[in-house]
Amino acid sequence: MTRRFDLQGHRGARGLFPENTIEGFRAALAIGVDMFELDVGLSADGIPVVHHDLGPNPAVARGADGAWLDPPTPLLHALTRAEIARYDVGRLRPGSAYAAQFPEQRPIDGARIPTLAAVLDVDPAVGFNLELKTDPTRPDATAPSIVVAEAALAVVEQGGATGRVMFESFDWRGPRHLRRLRPDLRFAWLTDARSVADAALWWDGPHPGDFGGSVPRAVAAEGGGVWAPAHAELTGELVAEAHDLGLSVIPWTVNQLADMRRLIAWGVDGLITDYPDRAHVVMAASGLTLPPPRLPPSDR
Ligand code: MG
Numbered sequence: 168m169t170r171r172f173d174l175q176g177h178r179g180a181r182g183l184f185p186e187n188t189i190e191g192f193r194a195a196l197a198i199g200v201d202m203f204e205l206d207v208g209l210s211a212d213g214i215p216v217v218h219h220d221l222g223p224n225p226a227v228a229r230g231a232d233g234a235w236l237d238p239p240t241p242l243l244h245a246l247t248r249a250e251i252a253r254y255d256v257g258r259l260r261p262g263s264a265y266a267a268q269f270p271e272q273r274p275i276d277g278a279r280i281p282t283l284a285a286v287l288d289v290d291p292a293v294g295f296n297l298e299l300k301t302d303p304t305r306p307d308a309t310a311p312s313i314v315v316a317e318a319a320l321a322v323v324e325q326g327g328a329t330g331r332v333m334f335e336s337f338d339w340r341g342p343r344h345l346r347r348l349r350p351d352l353r354f355a356w357l358t359d360a361r362s363v364a365d366a367a368l369w370w371d372g373p374h375p376g377d378f379g380g381s382v383p384r385a386v387a388a389e390g391g392g393v394w395a396p397a398h399a400e401l402t403g404e405l406v407a408e409a410h411d412l413g414l415s416v417i418p419w420t421v422n423q424l425a426d427m428r429r430l431i432a433w434g435v436d437g438l439i440t441d442y443p444d445r446a447h448v449v450m451a452a453s454g455l456t457l458p459p460p461r462l463p464p465s466d467r
Contacts, residue, residue: 172455173437174446175296176200177420178219182269182441185257186227187217188278192289196461198443202294202333204419207283207319209310214248215283215319218256221300221308223280226265229255244309251280269441283319287326290461295328296355296439299336303368316341320349335395337362339370346391354391355417358382360400383409393417395439398426403433410434424449431455 178186180195187205195203206219218224222240229235231253243251257278259266266272287295297319301312309315316334323332333353334342342354362369363382370385378384383405386394394409398418409416419439421427427438427449440446447457 171436172450173201173294173415173417174199174443174450174458175202175204175294175417175437175439176443177204177439177441178206179203180441180443182271182422183444184273185259185275185278187219187280188256188275189281189285189289190257190275190278192286194273194275195443196290196293199447199458199460200293200443201437201458202296202331203286203289204296204298204439205283205286206298206300207315208243208300209315209318210243210248210251211245212247213310213318215315215322216243216248216251216280217283217286218243218251218280219300221302221305223251223254223256224265226260226263227256227258229258235260242308248282254280256280283322284326287323287328287332292331293461294331294333296333296335297323298357299334299338299341301336301338301341303338303340303371304365312336312338312340313344316345317348320345333393335393337369339389342391343371343389346389350390353393354389355393355395356386356389356391357395357419358386358400359397381408383412383414387412387414393436395419398430401430401433401435406433406435421446428453 176195179191184191184194205217207215222242225236225238257276258274299315301309301315333355335355335357336342337357366374373385393415395417398421401418406416415436417437421438421440422442431453
């Protein structure tokens with residue numbers, strides 16, 4: 168039996184192309200991924216848009232005048248879709264720590280913050296892992312988690328994409344709500360040390376202590392199929408425990424070859440990475456089936 172493995176390009180392929188942009192997703196298609204991980208927020212006029220931060224990230228965003236934004240930037244929640252579309256997010260801010268983190272990223276000037284609907288149209292076959300960006304520690308910074316989740320689901324349904332998406336969030340309220348509405352869809356439960364330590368907020372109900380301190384057991388109790396932990400917090404024992412509970416394990420954000428090798432040896436069911444090209448090397452050496460490269464739509 169061929170082992171199913173989900174290679175997920177993080178924000179497209181952040182290490183190589185501008186994150187969370189149509190241009191970046193299109194370019195990353197040519198590498199070959201099963202899914203794109205991306206981040207979903209809501210504009211003031213209720214349109215799901217794809218950007219990681221709750222406001223335009225000053226490390227990637229320039230205004231309509233071409234000037235780099237300085238913090239604090241406005242919240243997406245306070246900007247209309249038309250206002251959000253004015254930012255250029257096609258280049259890392261020169262000299263920033265963020266630019267130093269991704270020296271291989273090729274700029275694509277003019278790339279905009281896209282709508283979720285436009286991103287789903289990038290390719291008819293690739294999957295999308297939609298991270299719902301709500302933060303229970305900043306309840307006024309976004310629409311309520313349930314509103315963001317329902318808006319994202321509506322776009323997915325309108326785009327006929329329910330069969331090739333999963334929903335995830337550190338804020339479990341959104342996916343939990345969607346799972347009640349659509350138990351047939353795929354869900355991933357994101358965790359890291361911070362959200363586990365403050366589970367009263369991020370999980371809104373269950374607590375690791377209710378499960379003998381076991382995060383995989385807490386995830387299994389939610390009923391979703393996928394646990395998405397921070398990779399540095401994962402152990403081989405935890406992967407085995409999750410598998411015994413019937414969960415798939417897809418850690419984030421795995422960028423180093425040695426980490427990819429170790430995690431694949433532990434039997435993880437996928438990787439979320441800024442460098443799907445590097446993952447191909449390790450997957451091939453491990454005998455995993457590689458997702459095929461896909462031509463960008465303009466070249467078909
Ligand atoms: Mg994300």
